[in-house]
Amino acid sequence: MNVNLRIWRQPGPNAPGRLVDYSLDEIDPSQSFLEMLDKLNEKLIHEGQEPVAFESDCREGICGNCGLVINGIAHGPKGACTTCEVRMRQFNSGDTITVEPFRAKAFPLIKDLVVNRSAFDRIMSKGGFVAVNTGSAQDANLIPIHKDDAERAMDAAACIGCGACVAACPNASASLFVGAKVSQFTWLPQGQVERHTRVLKMVKQMDSEGFGDCSNHAECEAACPKEISISNIGRMRREYTKAVFAAV
Amino acid sequence: MSAKKTLDAKIPPGPVTEKWTQHKFNMKLVNPANKRKHTVIVVGTGLAGASAAASLGELGYNVLNFCIQDSPRRAHSVAAQGGINAAKNYQNDGDSVYRLFYDTVKGGDFRAREANVHRLAEVSVSIIDQCVAQGVPFAREYGGMLSNRSFGGAQVSRTFYARGQTGQQLLLGAYGALMRQVEEGKVKLFPRREMLDLVKVNDVARGIICRNLVTGELERYAADAVLLCTGGYSTVFYLSTNAVNCNATAAWRCYKRGAYFANPCFTQIHPTCIPRFGETQSKLTLMSESLRNDGRVWVPKRKGDDRKPSEIPETERDYFLEAKYPAFGNLVPRDIASRNAQEVCQEGRGVGPTGYAVYLDFGEAIQRLGKDVIAQRYGNLFAMYHEITGDDPYETPMMIYPAPHYTMGGLWVDYNLMTTVNGLFALGEANFSDHGANRLGASALMQGLADGYFVIPYTLGNYLATTKLDPVTTESPEFDAVAAEVQAGVDKLMSIKGKTTADEIHRELGNIMIDEVGMSRHEKGLNRALEEIPRIREKFWNDLCIPGDAKDYNKELEKAGRVADFLELGELMARDALERKESCGGHFRLESQDSEGEAKRDDENFTHVAAWRFRGEDKVPERCVEALEYENVKPSQRSYK
Amino acid sequence: MINLQNIKISSVTKKLLTGITGLSLVLFLVAHLIGNLTLFAGPEVFNAYAQFLHHFMHGMFIRLAEFGLFSFFVIHIWSAVSVSLSKRKARPSRYAVEGNAGGKSKKSLHSLNMIISGSIILLFVLVHLNHFKFADHEAVGTMTLANGVEVQNVYRLVVGSFQGNFGYVLFYMLAMGVLCSHLMHGVWSAVQSLGLARPSTLPYLHIGGMAVAIALAVGFFLLPLLIFMMRGTFDPNAMPDPVHHASLLLNRLIPG
């Protein structure tokens, strides 16, 4: 099969960027989207051009490194998968595919399709953990945890920190990411001690990173490769409200 | 024996069950006020790196932590699916620290160091406690207790898991702890940095040179010790189950600075991966081994039989594992399943577009158990397979093929995890220490966390407390010299301006590696590899093409640097495989098999670790040995017939 | 301890405010609609209802309600607009292609244009208040109820307005369409903003919210239309026209 590509090229954070047209043929439908881009890059290199900068690592949907906006949809049109899991089979020969980076002020662009998502790390540093030093833990089975609670915690913990929620959100809000982390610890007994401070600090950091506010479009959930539910955003708001009242 | 030099692993005296306890007591401590005067470099943020950096930060050391990804949470450990072992014996099924120790030594085919393995089994228990306290959402039973599953090579249920995302959850636990230390100011994080060299001052590791992967600048960092937690090197095969950025660069550059590389030929090939479909594939995807519980492995009896699987009658199918290993059938260990699949494909009986695949057929299981039961057991794996290949495994047999998965070899370390370079430690998959010639499932995560949480905080303290270290700055002549060399290396790569991409050369290397240094090895093939690899290396240095600028975000330059190192490491792997004339664990020498075609160890000549010493470019490295002693577990030959 | 500094007006607080005020406004609309239905019971009932509102608790009720409504309106506008505008800062460079991920997404023209629908509602509310609340009540005249109490004839004002001018009816109907759009996303969104949506209720909330939106809008939509269609049951000629009201309001706002 062959496709026409329109790919965002931007040499650096301050340089102007634009969509550049490429066409590529002899694509194997079994190829992943990223392997298709690899092929394009190989072609560009042979033609003496700079390859398209994009990121990936595990290429199986778990590390959260890859992330492109394909035809206006973060991680592509299929849903419930990461960019690296998108297969060319999902497109038709002759399609025009537009590829853009995740766009958000809080994710400054580095080059072409590569952005900086350190804002997520800074949010995590404010409370995405249980403050327990190595060696100070008691036996793991000392606190039973209801199976359902453990499952719910796991549902929320499945977030891979890819940032697609931000990219997909019309407001570039990080509420789903933060909501998921807050929820994970809300379900677990280990998370109770820092319950209030955690949500207050993480929300504060989220706000100061320049993410937009949430308008409940729920586009994040639809784009999320791990199908993290927006009920986690609701839970974050409840937790936040409780924390505020606990503080007063 | 060709060995000239023997290595001292500094194993503490006493019975194996007491060694670690005694050693912990005997080691010197750094007093709290002094800890904050020490700076430690931790390269890598996988389970090993993140757990080490966080724990050292908690103790009060100043930690500089590096990784190549944009966030520590994306280290390759995140991809581990199956689970993590621990000798908790929560199932009351007869597990114990000693049994885990025993299983690991046996699983490693008697090529692992007993003392290390016992320590690993001891601390495995604390790992689970620690992770649960961090909020890792392990699977639970209805009563609220932790759930376990059994995993290859063990007769007990000791594997803890968090859905199919155990590695991710463990890493997020460690990453959380790490980020907490970042917030406290004890750990400074340097993402998007690639360590390109080690700086030694007075023969002691005192710093590293990194390339900032965004700006392309070379950066210098000084410290009192350097911890290498940079993972394994399966990507030397190009196609593997590892993440595409996995590399051997940091370890390899340390090797060139004097750290011995141990057992490079010990690699693990995982039998149940989705086969490759063609040339442009970048990555192989692992599917859970549990598939072999119900799936039957077969190929057509006739060579080049390209009928559809459904058109091949029972009588013309060869269920080769069941035929050859009636007792274990499709459930033989990883290496045996992998090797047999390769053999039938090399006979020309492989299936699929490339001829390098075998069927894993659920037809009979679906008939016997019903589609619902199969869907319940393997639904998500079937869906994943369907997604990737476009084939529906309920309708047509799956195709699988073995893929490189894990490397047991790595930098040689003593009992304290220190390499042969003073002050340079190696943790996690980057070292060679605990798995011998074959790693059991769910033991890599355990080892990474054991090293980082529970071993290095003690042994590093001992090192710092007992070593006199003069202050160093990054402006010292030693730093200048190494930085200049690294710069020259980058310039050299950039100046080739040829026509071949790093990936193309990497693929070429990968083909040789998998053919000759893959599942089964023999003298002729290894010699071919030793001839071919230098040829590819020459092509690399004459015809490599890197577009763009070195002082910029430049993925091609990153790749090229890694491929350059793989081209040397691959040769060492072949050399190591050639010298180890026995079969053991993942290393199968065709010349060394018993009458039934099974791996035959040569304990008399090879009960040792082979650690290679770099002697200069274009010089054959020296093979040194560390003799292994088995005082507790008596070596025996494996049999799965 | 928790530092109160941490809880300035965060994005979450803003959402809480938007939700509380939005939902309260919806509740007001429900009450307003029910009250307005008395129109169909004739001038007696409607004027009595209006009279009751104005004198309940010695007039305190209406003043409190108006104050509450006014402040909620202002808070709503501030918080909602600030949430809605945050996206400009948060995404300085826009996508060349914008898609919709489908599935569980609730992104729609309604949700994307809340600020526009809201602004039109604001405009409408001003016109509406000007016409009815700040009407020249002298000109409206009075009526004597069955119990002998003389009250303002608001009925005449309302009915007259809608019967006199189809353009005016049309304006109302359009405005109600816009309100519908605002609430198609607004109702469910407010519930979610308050953190009241549970995983189990989530799937129904969106549909439920849309149902409320449609019910409200249809209710308000039908009022002017029906009144217009019932032309002839009341003499509209005695009524001052809306333009006249506008000039009155202007005179009041800008003295001199």
Ligand SMILES: Cc1cc2nc3c(=O)[nH]c(=O)nc-3n(C[C@H](O)[C@H](O)[C@H](O)COP(=O)(O)OP(=O)(O)OC[C@H]3O[C@@H](n4cnc5c(N)ncnc54)[C@H](O)[C@@H]3O)c2cc1C
């Ligand atoms: C698909 C798959 C499934 C697996 N499943 C299991 C399982 O179920 N159970 C199990 O026990 N094991 C499993 N394993 C093995 C296990 O995941 C790994 O062995 C283990 O996670 C390695 O951890 P690590 O910390 O040593 O290294 P990694 O997690 O690989 O981390 C390496 C770190 O080093 C950094 N780094 C590398 N090079 C450089 C450099 N030059 N400069 C700076 N930083 C650098 C990287 O950025 C990264 O942060 C699996 C492996 C794979 C591939």
Ligand code: HEM
């Ligand atoms: C009768 C009048 C109104 C009602 C009943 C109403 C109702 C609502 C409701 C229920 C919401 C959802 C709140 C939430 O998401 O938490 C909402 C959101 C919104 N309203 Fe209103 N509203 C009214 C008037 C206005 C006005 C006058 C404006 C001013 C411009 C406005 C602007 C907005 C905006 C921009 C949002 C979206 C906020 C966001 O993006 O989250 N609304 N409204």
Ligand code: SF4
């Ligand atoms: S919530 Fe979903 S989309 Fe957002 S970062 Fe996590 S995995 Fe990615």
Ligand code: FES
């Ligand atoms: S590359 Fe890891 S999620 Fe896509």
